[in-house]
Amino acid sequence: MGFTNSSSTQTPLPKLQLAIVFLIQLTEPIAATVIYPFINQFVISTGITGGNEKKTGYYAGIIESAFFLAECFTVMLWGMASDRFGRRPILLLGPLGLCLATLCFGLSTQYRELMIFRSIQGAFNGNIGVSKTILAELSDSTNIAQIFSLAPMIWGMGVIMGPSIGGVLANPEEQFPSTLGKIALLRAHPFFLPCAVVALFAFLFFLVALIGLKEAKIDASTRLNPGSLVKSYGAIQKRPSTSTLCSTMSSTSTLDVDVESDQETVLASDSEDEEDLKVDVEPPATLKSILIPEVLLPIANYSLIALLDSSYTVLIPLTYTTSVPAGGLGLTPFHVGLILSVWGAANIPFPIFCIPRLIKRFGARTINFVGVCSFLVGFGSLSGLSMLASAFGHANWLVWALIPVQFLFSNTVGSMAYATAQIFVVNGAPSKSALGTTNGLCQASKTMARTFGPVLATSLFSLSKERDLLGGYFVYTVFMLITLVCLRTTMTLPIEMKNLG
Template sequence: MSTIHDRNDSRTVQDETHDNHELHELPKPKRTPLPKFQLFIVFLIQFAEPVTATVIYPFVNQFVRDTGITRGDERKTGYYAGVIESAFFFAEALTVFQWGRASDRFGRRPILLLGPLGLSLAMLSFGLSNNFWTLVVSRCMQGVFNGNIGVSKSVMGEITDSTNIADAFAMMPLMWSFGSTIGPIVGGLLSQPAKTWPDLFGKIMFFHQYPYFLPCAVAALIACVSGIIASIGLKETLPSAVYQEKKRRAAAAASVTPDSTTGLLSGCNDPGYSSAADASLEADVSEEASEAPPPLKDLFVPRVLMTLLVHSFLAFVDMSSQVLQPLVYSTSVSLGGLGFDPYRIGAIMGTWGVINACVQLTFLGRIIRRFGARNVQKFAQLSYAIVIALYPVLSFFAKRAGEADGFVWAVIIIQLCFAMSNNAAYASIQILILESAPTRASLGATNGMAQAVGSVMRSIAPSIASSLFSISLEHQLAGGNMVFLILVGVALVGLRLAFLLPAKSTSRRG
């Protein structure tokens, strides 16, 4: 918790020197080393969440058909599979704020430990299901326990300060991307093992009766392992909980009668008595610990609402863009697409993903420190508008040549370069969300609200974007480009809102 004092002090110094026009006279603050082990545990929990969320994607449609709910009509598969996926986002949206509020009251650690445990049980339940509605209930459970991702972001905000927070959050989107890649691989390779590997699993009747249990069990194991490691090494970061633990230890130490073994100064090894700096930290933590979680109405202040609004536009435009990319790439050239086959689409997206990950790990933290989270967010919102606006350009060159020629590939490269701002967008908006929290006691609730807003936007964006794409082509609205015009407009509104974000960080000292 030494970073709490550092963060507030560094921001106070920056604000005061800026007001006195003396910033150039002060040395640049030294970067605090990242708490690597604590970040590793938080990232491990975050990694388990996308694995459990995406492991079902390769087999969920067949699983739905196997339950008999479609009664042999494969045209209904998409509808029922959509119900399962909507149940996940709906449950997450309903509970994510409550997890944040609970973490403000009971501590970050117990809430974070509940997540992997619940995900493990939900995945096992999903794999053992044999009817459609059990699948829906199990998927709802996954959404409920996936909802504590906002709590992990609160922990990241509490174990970092203004000098290293950008580096920590630069890695966060990559964990979701990595987990979202591993999940479908596990689901595809391990589903129906008795049929895929008859020599190994063919004689085990259990895998004939429950052909999708194995990938679910592996995902559950990943979540369980993350929970076990977290239970061993994750430290509490909520100021009030840390303060109560310090009081308990101090009381226990005071109850020990000094003797020839303990000595009169045996308590000097306690962190609270180690130095003047630690004493100052103790006072700082004590002050913050006195804050109770504020009522809900106290969160509805302009800086919080504006940040949440920007986040909602970001989530909607990002999900819409993710849906449009494979649609445009796979649609025939005559209809305005590029006519790519699945292999080529996968190669493009996979190559881009690897390059994007390397770029983000190398440069994103430095970029946010250099230009600030607000400016990075503005550029990211602009980049989304450019990415979407380039789809009609791709269509124009593809139709002119009748195929994907050099001009098309040049535009694709430009488009993918701007698309690399996606991780920067989420890293910067998360920093802005942390800074917008009215007090440290409201950090979990603020993160919970942001996660709820994002979940709602991500749940409705795919259907809206894909429907607009189909309608635009079917009725040739704006030459089939109406969907792009609408979404560019939405992205530009998000950009305008980003300019209304607070110009500089605000302290959260109540």
């Protein structure tokens, strides 16, 4: 079962507005992952390790987690601010602040500076939840699946671009000695160039949004006038008086009237008796108003998916590059980078062309269930590939042949879980005015899960190998059990969605 539609015709996508919002969303994975190739060297260069390289991973891990922790602590504030002051101004602050913080991060020379500016990056990126609110306001029941199925593709593109920029442009004095290596600034700050490129992307996305992004949130005078009109993305719409997202999004219609800011406006009339109907404007939502099962259960599902995905993402290179005697595949970092890049690029068409059709055909909950099941395949395949490599003494042709199968049934199919999870969060919001706060809570919870997941995964991996727990495969078993818990949350999601159109 899928969405309930009042019409079989799909509403045309607002392509320009979608493109702008997706560009801003792209800054999150790029900014988050660009440091991965060089963060160890950057940390060592600050002198914080005192020459002991064994401490590098600890300090680098703190830097990597600071981004998502700061994002987690600020995302709710951004969401609530967008409910009160409008989506556009809050969303514009994100890429602009990220640009400045990334430049300062690249110019840092002390560890505490890295911590400060990495945290500021995450704080400004906390308004990424606002972009998802805008996507919800741009969609209806006929196109919401298509819009939200693009989110995994945007994240995937950023994860490909970020490490590529960081790996190629770091330390230009060695990489490009005859050209960029001659610039004194880049010699003094060998990790500034990739940060500058990411900052440039963020600033360009800010300019595009400044020029082209329209506001959907009601302005201050409208909020003060019950019954006044809402200005959406290029249309004037009625604001309904009911409190459900279903009725809020399904009862809006375009009117050719003028908005008077100092008096109550009559929104609708009966053609027979011409009796005016007065409706109240919904006030901005509070955190307490969204602490209901309809919101919390989808957020729990989304957060567990984020936990599983972030853990699986770090376990792939960790398992692949660990030596065969230690329980891995013995591949080189170059091999891992090549595999991830090729598969990431090849996987881009799937969310665009396949996921919306699958959701329409089988329903969002079924697709979410299948997507979550893919993690069982993913974690199970990591242990299976390790067993094969151990049996043969190296990663032979059979191991290499099974790697694409692993990615097909785990990474590709797993993207369906992300695509549907956000739809259920939007569907659960008690009202349209609560979308910003709901998405903010979701983003905070998801970001905390994404922060905790890699730490849990790497710690369990080391514990499993060092103490030979379950033959060294204890880590994969734990995450398969967590996957079963996530499947349980999927079963609590509604089969029939509210009419979002």
